Amino acid sequence: MAPSLRDKLLLGLSLLFAAVYTYGLQWGLYPEKPFLKAPVILLLAAYAFLNTQGRTRLLLTSALVLSSLGDVFLALPPQYFVPGLISFLVAHLFYIGLFLGFRRPSLTLMDMAVGGVLALYGIGLVSWLYPNLGSMTGPVIAYATVLLLMGLAARLSNFGSPTVFIGALFFIASDSGIAITKFAGAGEWLGYFTWSAYVLAQYLIVFGVINGTKQTS
DSSP states (O other), X not given: OOOOHHHHHHHHHHHHHHHHHHHHGGGOSOTTHHHHHHHHHXXXXXXXXXXXXXXXXXXXXXXXXXXXXXXXHHTSOGGGHHHHHHHHHHHHHHHHHHHHTTBOSSOOHHHHHHHHXXXXXXXXXXXXXXXXXXXXXXXHHHHHHHHHHHHHHHHHBOSSSTHHHHHHHHHHHHHHHHHHHHHSOOOTTHHHHHHHHHHHHHHHHHHHHHHHHHHHO
């Protein structure tokens, strides 16, 4: 079914705000930044709400709204980093609940291999950043654990295509970029990658969930 005019408008506005925000990354912090960033995923949440139902609608929309809230916190001065971290952590918990509701009935060797790779990746990244984490060690480890569990839950889900899992991998890549920028002193150029990967991740997850649930309904 072709997207309605309403859906095209919501997605078009979301992508427009995403493009404007991308252009504004060169200016660092500025007063309008949260107002340009928040609508990107909030409009995607509206699209998801209108194209899902029941438990899927509740969990997917909640994850997206919390992500948008996290976006606002991360667009503010550094003292708001922890509230942003918490917002995204809870968003990932909603995603985990959503993905596990569509999990496949049995594990495969590839599933176990993916789980092992994700665990090794998380351990390696946190170990590298550890000397610079300081008081953030506990929160970062907790967040990384939930993030990687979200990726594994996406792998174990069955939405008819790998779109959701690919989106989860882009989410992991984006959050890794944020951590490297904050705790390893990476250049601001990495912000363009983390933002682009994040938006792509959310879109892939939303489209994967919606298309997958439509095929099974």
